[in-house]
């Protein structure tokens with residue numbers, strides 16, 4: 001993708017925090033249409049705080065967030081969702097409803113024109129959810145619930161899916177399955193922004209941002225990251 005390609009999402013100089021504690025310091029990040037961007041950083045680096053600021057769950061103290069050419073810095077979370085940015089969270093799953101009801105809620109939230117056909121598409125991507133579609137979401141395993149969280153977020157047909165540590169708590173086999181699904185979403189042209197500590201996700205990334213102490217320490221392609229000796233040592237454990 002040419003570097004001058006237009007950004008779907010661009011943040012400039014984002015400062016955010018909790019009470020008197022500032023966590024993010026001037027974070028600049030961009031995601032182009034159809035791109036998979038990985039946000040790497042150690043525990044406490046500020047990844048979750050950044051993603052929540054992005055989707056409107058935490059208010060930015062300074063800076064701007066532009067989504068599809070609109071400044072959304074001061075808009076509600078639901079407005080950002082209508083503009084095509086969805087936050088994946090397995091916490092958004094309703095445990096007492098069936099798997100199918102959960103997905104349909106995700107589709108209807110944004111008035112999807114053909115929720116039934118969207119459902120079939122999603123079952124194609126997540127066969128395990130089709131098999132269990134009439135069961136309560138509470139009967140799913142942790143990994144399957146994560147799949148349902150992704151399916152529910154996708155039901156709204158976003159342009160950009162924002163995910164916070166999709167690998168957390170998953171067995172290596174499930175991590176592989178999540179990577180397979182993300183790869184096929186990428187092929188369908190969906191842009192992804194993924195905060196992770198698991199460098200296995202570099203496999204699906206086009207570009208990487210590294211957050212340290214609430215500041216962007218590096219941004220570039222995966223190959224550029226591998227060329228950086230300090231990052232190679234920190235993230236790949238190599239000399």
Ligand SMILES: Nc1ncnc2c1ncn2[C@@H]1O[C@H](COP(=O)(O)OP(=O)(O)OP(=O)(O)O)[C@@H](O)[C@H]1O
Nearest residue numbers: 018021023041042043044045046047048049050197
């Ligand atoms: N609700 C909160 N109130 C006060 N401080 C918070 C809150 N949430 C996070 N923090 C602090 O903000 C800093 C950044 O946390 P954040 O969760 O954004 O990091 P992270 O990179 O996502 O880490 P992890 O990988 O462990 O989830 C940490 O010092 C954390 O203690």
